[in-house]
Amino acid sequence: MAISEEQVRHVALLARLALTDEQVANLGDELNSILGHIDTIQNLDLEGVEPTAHPLETVNSIRSDVVKPCLSRELALKNAPDTDGTAFVIPQIVGPGGGDA
Amino acid sequence: MSEFDVSRLTGAHIREGVVTGQFTAREVAEATLARVEALEPTVHAFNQVTPELALEAADAVDSSRAQAIADGLDPRDVLGALAGVPAGIKDNMNLVGTRTTCSAKILENYESVYDCTAVRRLLDAGAVPIGKCNMDEFAFGSSTENSAFGPTHNPWDLERVPGGSSGGSAACVSASMATISLGSDTGGSIRQPGALTGTVAVKPTYGRVSRYGCVAFGSSLDQIGPFARTVEDSAAALAAIAGADPMDATSAQQAVPNYVRAAAEGATGGAKGLRVGIVTDLLQADGCSGEVRAAVENAARIYADLGAEVGEVTLPASAHGLSAYYIIGPAEASSNLARFDGIRYGHRVEDPTDVLDLYMRSRAEGFGPESIRRIMLGTYALSAGYYEAYYGQAQKARTLIKQDFESAFKDFDVLLTPTSPTVAFKIGEKSADPLEMYLSDVYTIPVNLAGIPAISVPAGLCPSSGLPIGLQIMADYFAEETMFMAAAAFEAAIEFDARPPLRYESARGTRAAQEERR
Numbered sequence: 001m002a003i004s005e006e007q008v009r010h011v012a013l014l015a016r017l018a019l020t021d022e023q024v025a026n027l028g029d030e031l032n033s034i035l036g037h038i039d040t041i042q043n044l045d046l047e048g049v050e051p052t053a054h055p056l057e058t059v060n061s062i063r064s065d066v067v068k069p070c071l072s073r074e075l076a077l078k079n080a081p082d083t084d085g086t087a088f089v090i091p092q093i094v095g096p097g098g099g100d101a
Numbered sequence: 102m103s104e105f106d107v108s109r110l111t112g113a114h115i116r117e118g119v120v121t122g123q124f125t126a127r128e129v130a131e132a133t134l135a136r137v138e139a140l141e142p143t144v145h146a147f148n149q150v151t152p153e154l155a156l157e158a159a160d161a162v163d164s165s166r167a168q169a170i171a172d173g174l175d176p177r178d179v180l181g182a183l184a185g186v187p188a189g190i191k192d193n194m195n196l197v198g199t200r201t202t203c204s205a206k207i208l209e210n211y212e213s214v215y216d217c218t219a220v221r222r223l224l225d226a227g228a229v230p231i232g233k234c235n236m237d238e239f240a241f242g243s244s245t246e247n248s249a250f251g252p253t254h255n256p257w258d259l260e261r262v263p264g265g266s267s268g269g270s271a272a273c274v275s276a277s278m279a280t281i282s283l284g285s286d287t288g289g290s291i292r293q294p295g296a297l298t299g300t301v302a303v304k305p306t307y308g309r310v311s312r313y314g315c316v317a318f319g320s321s322l323d324q325i326g327p328f329a330r331t332v333e334d335s336a337a338a339l340a341a342i343a344g345a346d347p348m349d350a351t352s353a354q355q356a357v358p359n360y361v362r363a364a365a366e367g368a369t370g371g372a373k374g375l376r377v378g379i380v381t382d383l384l385q386a387d388g389c390s391g392e393v394r395a396a397v398e399n400a401a402r403i404y405a406d407l408g409a410e411v412g413e414v415t416l417p418a419s420a421h422g423l424s425a426y427y428i429i430g431p432a433e434a435s436s437n438l439a440r441f442d443g444i445r446y447g448h449r450v451e452d453p454t455d456v457l458d459l460y461m462r463s464r465a466e467g468f469g470p471e472s473i474r475r476i477m478l479g480t481y482a483l484s485a486g487y488y489e490a491y492y493g494q495a496q497k498a499r500t501l502i503k504q505d506f507e508s509a510f511k512d513f514d515v516l517l518t519p520t521s522p523t524v525a526f527k528i529g530e531k532s533a534d535p536l537e538m539y540l541s542d543v544y545t546i547p548v549n550l551a552g553i554p555a556i557s558v559p560a561g562l563c564p565s566s567g568l569p570i571g572l573q574i575m576a577d578y579f580a581e582e583t584m585f586m587a588a589a590a591f592e593a594a595i596e597f598d599a600r601p602p603l604r605y606e607s608a609r610g611t612r613a614a615q616e617e618r619r
Binding site: 011012013014015017019027030035038052054056063071078079080093 | 210211212215307308321347350351353421423424425427435439442443445446447448449453454455456457458459460461462464465473474476478480481484490491493494495496497498499501503534535536539550551552578
């Protein structure tokens with residue numbers, strides 16, 4: 001199934017990528033080429049086959065609920081693009097003037 | 102500066118020399134750093150060289166030895182299994198005191214704030230960190246050309262790629278700018294560069310090594326593993342990093358066997374009684390070069406000569422491996438890479454109008470073309486209306502691939518295929534067509550989908566090009582001992598010299614010659 005330019009734009013929004021018109025056009029071609037190869041998987045008769053999400057048969061891995069040392073605030077904020085020294089600073093997201101995201 | 106040639110020393114030699122006082126860890130580190138200074142401008146295996154960390158670690162090893170002697174103890178019992186061994190670390194693994202960039206612009210300035218468990222264990226065993234190795238951005242690629250900081254060159258031929266995504270980790274070991282290194286393997290990213298650089302490269306069983314502190318790509322596929330120039334060194338490195346870790350819930354609880362002993366047994370005892378299966382349908386696949394195929398057939402003959410029972414086997418579902426992988430891998434990657442949003446770390450756009458604009462432009466500016474391609478492919482495959490047709494179907498195909506292996510390991514201890522369908526290709530040769538690049542991993546991908554361990558060992562040089570060919574040896578879940586035994590038996594039989602004809606002494610000359618040729 002060929003992917004349209006409109007679909008590329010929709011997927012880019014889902015993926016939070018601001019693509020240029022040129023990128024949209026190129027990605028459409030590239031994704032169609034890759035999907036053309038991958039599409040063979042849709043012709044396989046896999047009726048009744050259980051899906052594998054994980055290579056090992058693992059059970060829930062549970063730890064005791066105890067407080068342990070973790071990253072200090074200083075280290076957690078060390079790589080932040082914008083911070084007031086106590087928190088990550090971001091554009092306003094609620095209330096008047098906030099974005100609609 | 103010391104005069105000895107580090108390219109002639111294995112990790113086992115180095116530990117022995119340091120333990121006995123034949124030389125110091127500092128001398129080894131200095132000789133290695135001198136080699137890096139000479140060769141790195143031509144090879145570009147590293148994103149960051151860490152001389153201060155290296156010398157500090159080397160001095161700590163030398164002090165431990167002195168302290169042991171002062172305390173009347175045998176340094177052999179006190180020093181770690183990798184004491185004094187220079188190591189490269191793929192740049193997707195955190196180490197405090199280094200940047201962890203994943204060769205991506207979006208993480209260009211990211212400073213590690215904690216240590217990756219595998220790296221910590223390697224250093225705790227006495228390894229000496231030489232630097233952070235170049236890679237394809239976020240491990241997306243098979244050539245290291247997708248690095249935002251420029252490609253790594255293959256030490257066997259500087260105009261060729263070292264493979265990828267762990268190309269820097271492979272190249273630094275190949276050129277003896279490190280004795281061992283760590284890489285990560287999601288679809289072949291350790292084994293394929295191992296094959297292309299003539300090094301030994303190990304993808305352990307899924308869960309064998311903790312992934313804590315390694316930037317995630319495909320969470321049901323990723324494994325950390327070592328590169329070395331000998332099977333013995335790769336076994337020692339895996340033994341150091343393997344084992345359960347409370348910080349990674351997917352790390353396996355199984356005890357870690359003595360891999361070094363298994364390798365030693367293989368090297369001396371041959372392969373008597375080992376059941377070796379040659380995977381005929383994969384070997385006959387289109388796109389596999391005749392010389393690569395001949396090398397694998399020759400390997401099967403060598404195993405027969407060593408006393409193995411060699412037979413044929415097929416893995417028919419693996420024909421769908423590439424399709425399943427290029428759905429599952431990007432799907433998992435698109436989820437994992439959602440964390441790079443310009444909020445807590447990484448690149449943020451200058452003047453966001455609102456938070457959606459911040460996300461969208463920070464990501465578009467920070468990710469390279471292949472990362473964007475994979476995120477888009479994965480997001481599409483997971484999106485409403487396509488999920489069952491792609492992701493659901495791929496997960497079922499994955500079950501069939503796994504079942505093929507389970508069935509094959511009832512009859513065989515190890516399975517043989519080429520690691521890569523071709524020898525190292527030229528820089529730029531495949532970068533225009535993403536699909537062409539994806540085909541490089543046709544032999545390695547089924548192993549990740551199933552979750553079994555595999556090793557790539559040099560199988561000799563290609564007669565026409567003189568470039569290394571890799572043999573992939575696959576084993577059953579948690580059967581790394583059998584894998585190392587089989588690999589060491591083969592290694593001992595072919596007597597391959599893992600050092601490319603790129604010598605420390607002539608490095609400057611080689612570089613000049615390369616530049617002249619361009």
